[in-house]
Amino acid sequence: MQENKHVITMLVDNEPGVLARVVGLFGGRGFNIESLCVAETVTTGISRITIVTKANPPVVEQIEKQLNKLINIVKVRDLTHEDAVKREMALICVKASPEYRAEILRIVDIFRCKVVDVGLEHFIIEVTGDEGKLTALLNLLKPMGIKKIARTGTIALMREPK
Amino acid sequence: MEMTGAQILMAVLEEQGVDTIFGFPGGAVIDIYDELVKTDIRHILVRHEQGAVHAADGYARASGRPGVCLVTSGPGATNTVTGIATAYMDSIPMVVITGQVPTHLIGNDAFQEVDITGITRPCTKHNYLVKSVDDLARVLREAFYIAMSGRPGPVLVDIPKDVANAHTRWNDNPQIRIKSYQPNYKPNMKQLKKVVGLIKKAKRPLLFGGGGLILSNAAEAFTEFARQTRTPVTTSLMGLGAFPGSDPLWLGMIGMHGTYRANMSAGNCDLLIAIGVRFDDRVTGKIDTFAGKAKIVHIDIDPTSIRKNVQVAVPVVGGCRESLEKLNALIAEEQIDNFDERHQEWLQQIDEWKAQFRMAYDQGETVIKPQFVIDKLFELTKGQAIVTTEVGQNQMWAAQFYHFDGPRQFITSGGLGTMGFGLPAAIGAKAACPDRQVVDIAGDGSIQMNIQEMATAVQSCLPVKIVILNNGYLGMVRQWQELFYDRRYACTLMDHQPDFVKLADAYGALGLRATRPDEVEKVLQEGLASDRTVIMDFVVEKEESVYPMVPAGANITEMLLV
Numbered sequence: 001m002q003e004n005k006h007v008i009t010m011l012v013d014n015e016p017g018v019l020a021r022v023v024g025l026f027g028g029r030g031f032n033i034e035s036l037c038v039a040e041t042v043t044t045g046i047s048r049i050t051i052v053t054k055a056n057p058p059v060v061e062q063i064e065k066q067l068n069k070l071i072n073i074v075k076v077r078d079l080t081h082e083d084a085v086k087r088e089m090a091l092i093c094v095k096a097s098p099e100y101r102a103e104i105l106r107i108v109d110i111f112r113c114k115v116v117d118v119g120l121e122h123f124i125i126e127v128t129g130d131e132g133k134l135t136a137l138l139n140l141l142k143p144m145g146i147k148k149i150a151r152t153g154t155i156a157l158m159r160e161p162k
Numbered sequence: 163m164e165m166t167g168a169q170i171l172m173a174v175l176e177e178q179g180v181d182t183i184f185g186f187p188g189g190a191v192i193d194i195y196d197e198l199v200k201t202d203i204r205h206i207l208v209r210h211e212q213g214a215v216h217a218a219d220g221y222a223r224a225s226g227r228p229g230v231c232l233v234t235s236g237p238g239a240t241n242t243v244t245g246i247a248t249a250y251m252d253s254i255p256m257v258v259i260t261g262q263v264p265t266h267l268i269g270n271d272a273f274q275e276v277d278i279t280g281i282t283r284p285c286t287k288h289n290y291l292v293k294s295v296d297d298l299a300r301v302l303r304e305a306f307y308i309a310m311s312g313r314p315g316p317v318l319v320d321i322p323k324d325v326a327n328a329h330t331r332w333n334d335n336p337q338i339r340i341k342s343y344q345p346n347y348k349p350n351m352k353q354l355k356k357v358v359g360l361i362k363k364a365k366r367p368l369l370f371g372g373g374g375l376i377l378s379n380a381a382e383a384f385t386e387f388a389r390q391t392r393t394p395v396t397t398s399l400m401g402l403g404a405f406p407g408s409d410p411l412w413l414g415m416i417g418m419h420g421t422y423r424a425n426m427s428a429g430n431c432d433l434l435i436a437i438g439v440r441f442d443d444r445v446t447g448k449i450d451t452f453a454g455k456a457k458i459v460h461i462d463i464d465p466t467s468i469r470k471n472v473q474v475a476v477p478v479v480g481g482c483r484e485s486l487e488k489l490n491a492l493i494a495e496e497q498i499d500n501f502d503e504r505h506q507e508w509l510q511q512i513d514e515w516k517a518q519f520r521m522a523y524d525q526g527e528t529v530i531k532p533q534f535v536i537d538k539l540f541e542l543t544k545g546q547a548i549v550t551t552e553v554g555q556n557q558m559w560a561a562q563f564y565h566f567d568g569p570r571q572f573i574t575s576g577g578l579g580t581m582g583f584g585l586p587a588a589i590g591a592k593a594a595c596p597d598r599q600v601v602d603i604a605g606d607g608s609i610q611m612n613i614q615e616m617a618t619a620v621q622s623c624l625p626v627k628i629v630i631l632n633n634g635y636l637g638m639v640r641q642w643q644e645l646f647y648d649r650r651y652a653c654t655l656m657d658h659q660p661d662f663v664k665l666a667d668a669y670g671a672l673g674l675r676a677t678r679p680d681e682v683e684k685v686l687q688e689g690l691a692s693d694r695t696v697i698m699d700f701v702v703e704k705e706e707s708v709y710p711m712v713p714a715g716a717n718i719t720e721m722l723l724v
Contacts, residue, residue: 016291020283062466
């Protein structure tokens with residue numbers, strides 16, 4: 001059966017061990033995690049976890065049900081096919097030798113990202129966007145030489161009705 | 163009113179109606195024990211913490227009330243893990259209280275420290291580490307509520323020593339509300355009407371019940387449903403007792419060691435109504451062909467059970483009892499009176515299967531057949547005993563040859579298959595039902611896994627009866643080796659065993675032995691009549707196997723019959 005990427009978002013009680021329960025569930029049942037983001041919401045005691053997973057439809061159904069079964073999970077939603085905003089952020093440290101500096105800045109401009117650190121031999125570029133944008137940017141920067149990278153993984157939010 | 167953590171624990175236990183707990187003291191729970199002895203709660207001192215959890219489990223299965231155990235930190239806590247996993251797999255309501263090192267030492271590798279909430283996270287329904295005495299009452303009440311509601315299960319509460327000693331104001335309001343946990347018992351009526359629609363069309367329906375029926379006290383509604391619709395019934399191992407074993411609609415257990423007619427019925431039915439089951443691999447055999455000719459209805463309280471292993475035509479999320487009661491009402495409303503006529507051909511076919519292969523064995527004059535012992539036990543207890551089992555051949559023969567007429571009568575580790583379960587579980591069942599005859603059907607291998615609990619039974623005056631089917635082998639594994647590994651009996655021979663009669667005597671119990679078929683009845687009579695804990699050692703046929711048998715992964719209708 002075809003495995004597809006799914007973006008699953010959930011609200012959880014902000015208690016010790018909750019993340020371990022979620023991650024343990026994925027590990028113990030052989031579900032896959034491509035990326036994972038956790039942070040507090042504005043409601044006291046509630047955090048949001050966003051997980052990107054790759055699975056076939058019956059497995060995705062099990063993932064949602066099993067997550068719902070955990071006592072500390074308030075709400076689970078699969079945003080993959082929903083009208084949702086999905087973004088991730090990356091910090092990319094790219095080699096910036098004199099002959100490439102102008103080219104890198106042109107790319108930064110085209111992708112509307114920011115240079116947040118600069119040195120004689122490098123730029124650190126901050127970029128946000130959907131997965132496609134980050135992949136495209138990385139493909140353009142690879143030939144210059146990427147020294148280091150840190151990515152957040154996807155976060156997502158349903159759009160409000162217009 | 164100001165109270166210590168230990169006093170709060172006692173107050174909540176009493177508020178929750180706990181009358182018995184199973185445990186083993188230690189440094190981290192010494193303050194809790196000091197309070198415990200001031201209450202009316204009965205404490206049963208086990209000889210190993212695993213025994214405490216299995217006993218609490220047996221207590222819960224026999225009574226329907228949550229089992230409670232109390233153990234110390236570190237090794238006390240880790241020793242509970244097998245018992246907790248056993249209860250988790252079979253959805254048994256239980257609250258396990260573990261001591262923990264004082265909060266300021268947590269994470270320091272202190273003496274007898276272990277991260278028990280971390281260890282038990284995947285095998286509890288939920289667990290808590292209580293860091294403040296202010297949370298203790300709420301946590302304990304939540305623990306009982308979570309253990310008992312929805313799909314039940316074990317909940318662990320880890321209480322650091324300083325929390326047990328700290329003072330706080332006692333809150334006597336037992337109300338709790340867990341925002342993120344609200345089990346749904348009410349089935350969707352639209353779905354139930356679809357089920358009735360399928361029932362009306364079916365020519366070859368089969369009812370398949372499981373442990374969920376027992377847990378939700380649905381046996382009566384289930385029996386009414388089967389009789390009202392004239393539908394033949396099978397159950398999983400966990401469901402035995404949910405339908406009377408003496409009813410003509412009863413087919414026997416389904417699965418790897420199920421009856422011929424139950425497995426054939428599953429393979430040939432056109433409608434399978436599955437209630438409170440989870441389609442375990444020991445039931446379905448090859449999953450792709452299981453009930454291949456049938457539309458499947460699956461009713462269960464736990465949404466994760468539905469469509470986990472099999473695709474179903476009509477899923478119903480709801481309590482087993484609530485759903486069955488609604489279904490019974492719907493069917494009564496419809497006033498269908500031709501079920502007999504419509505199922506006649508099907509019931510005839512099932513009778514033919516029954517005639518083709520009956521559960522049978524050949525009891526000769528010299529060697530005792532294990533099945534014969536259970537047959538006689540059934541006869542002499544008039545089918546009324548609470549039977550616990552160990553795991554392996556003893557368990558399967560008990561399931562096949564003791565015919566259970568009521569729920570909470572058969573107590574066995576189904577999901578996890580825990581050897582050493584039967585004796586402590588029998589002790590727990592006896593504590594819950596002191597007036598019932600409680601018999602542990604054991605093998606000579608598995609009885610030794612928790613044999614130390616003999617001392618518990620004797621000290622606590624819980625006279626359980628242990629029937630050992632002694633074949634000198636780890637019989638179920640030996641059977642697999644015989645059938646699938648060219649009789650290479652790798653490490654399954656136990657040619658040195660203790661003398662179980664002397665062992666019983668050493669524990670202050672009664673030991674009896676039968677080596678010939680004509681001694682079986684006498685030993686059983688004497689053992690059952692005794693008011694002491696008794697080990698009855700039956701020296702049985704060494705290489706007897708359990709049949710029918712569906713080889714692992716084979717189609718359920720492809721059984722080895724002899």
